[in-house]
Amino acid sequence: MFLEARSLVKRYPGGDKPALGGVSLQVGKGEFLAVAGQSGSGKSTLLGILSALALPDSGSVLYRGADIVPAGEKARNRLRARDFAFIFQHHHLMPYLTVLENTLLPFMNQIRPISGQWKEKGLRVLERVGLGHKARSRPGELSGGEQQRVAIARALARDASVLFADEPTGSLDSQTGSGVMDLLKELNRGGLTVIMVTHNQDYAALADRLISMKDGVIL
Ligand SMILES: Nc1ncnc2c1ncn2[C@@H]1O[C@H](COP(=O)(O)OP(=O)(O)OP(=O)(O)O)[C@@H](O)[C@H]1O
Numbered sequence: 001m002f003l004e005a006r007s008l009v010k011r012y013p014g015g016d017k018p019a020l021g022g023v024s025l026q027v028g029k030g031e032f033l034a035v036a037g038q039s040g041s042g043k044s045t046l047l048g049i050l051s052a053l054a055l056p057d058s059g060s061v062l063y064r065g066a067d068i069v070p071a072g073e074k075a076r077n078r079l080r081a082r083d084f085a086f087i088f089q090h091h092h093l094m095p096y097l098t099v100l101e102n103t104l105l106p107f108m109n110q111i112r113p114i115s116g117q118w119k120e121k122g123l124r125v126l127e128r129v130g131l132g133h134k135a136r137s138r139p140g141e142l143s144g145g146e147q148q149r150v151a152i153a154r155a156l157a158r159d160a161s162v163l164f165a166d167e168p169t170g171s172l173d174s175q176t177g178s179g180v181m182d183l184l185k186e187l188n189r190g191g192l193t194v195i196m197v198t199h200n201q202d203y204a205a206l207a208d209r210l211i212s213m214k215d216g217v218i219l
C-alpha cells in the first residue's frame with residue numbers, strides 16, 4: 001500500500017475526547033481521496049499526521065511500506081521536503097517575495113540568487129498553473145484563486161508524490177474554486193496522489209473516493 005494509517009489515536013492537551021479515536025485508512029498511489037466531516041471532526045488532525053507534520057499518540061503511518069512515526073525528526077523533515085506537498089485554506093505565501101520566489105521557496109536557502117536553471121523550473125510550473133505572466137508580481141497583487149495557484153505551483157516545483165490539501169477552495173468563490181479543482185484533477189491524472197479536505201459536496205464528488213469523519217473516527 002502506498003500510504004496507510006493504522007489505528008491512529010491523537011489527544012490534545014485539555015481535550016475531553018480524542019481528536020482521532022483510532023483511525024485506519026489506505027490510500028493507493030495516484031488516488032484522489034476527499035475527506036469530509038463537520039468542523040472539529042478531526043480532518044486537519046488526520047492530514048497533519050499522515051503528512052508527517054504531527055505525531056500521533058499511538059498508531060502508525062506507513063508510507064511506501066515504512067512507518068514514518070518512529071522515523072525521527074530528520075527523516076520526517078526530509079519526507080516533507082521531498083515527497084509531500086501542502087496547500088491550505090489560506091495560502092501562506094510570503095508577501096515580500098515575488099510569485100516566482102514564492103514558487104521556489106522550498107529551495108530558496110540553496111539557490112539564492114535564483115539561477116537560470118531554477119528560474120526556468122519555476123517559470124515552467126507557473127505556466128502549468130496559468131500564471132507565467134505573473135512571475136514578477138507580489139502575492140498582494142493577485143486574486144485569491146491566483147494566490148492559491150501559486151501555492152499549487154510551489155507544490156509542483158518540488159515534484160512531490162502526495163499533495164495534502166486542507167480546504168484548498170475554502171476561501172475562494174465558486175468559479176475560482178472550480179478552476180483550482182480542475183487543476184488538482186489534472187495533476188492527479190498526471191500521477192499525483194491527492195488527499196483533500198473539503199466541505200464542498202460538488203468538489204468531493206470529483207474525487208475517486210470520499211470518506212467522512214465524525215468525532216475522530218471515519219464513518
Ligand atoms: N492544537 C490543538 N490544541 C487543542 N485541541 C485541538 C488542537 N487542534 C485541534 N484541536 C481539537 O481537536 C479536534 C479536531 O480538530 P481538527 O482541527 O482536526 O478538526 P477539523 O475536522 O479539521 O475541523 P474544521 O473543519 O473546523 O477545520 C477539535 O475538537 C479541536 O478542537
Ligand SMILES: [Mg+2]
Nearest residue numbers: 043044045166
Ligand atoms: Mg480543519
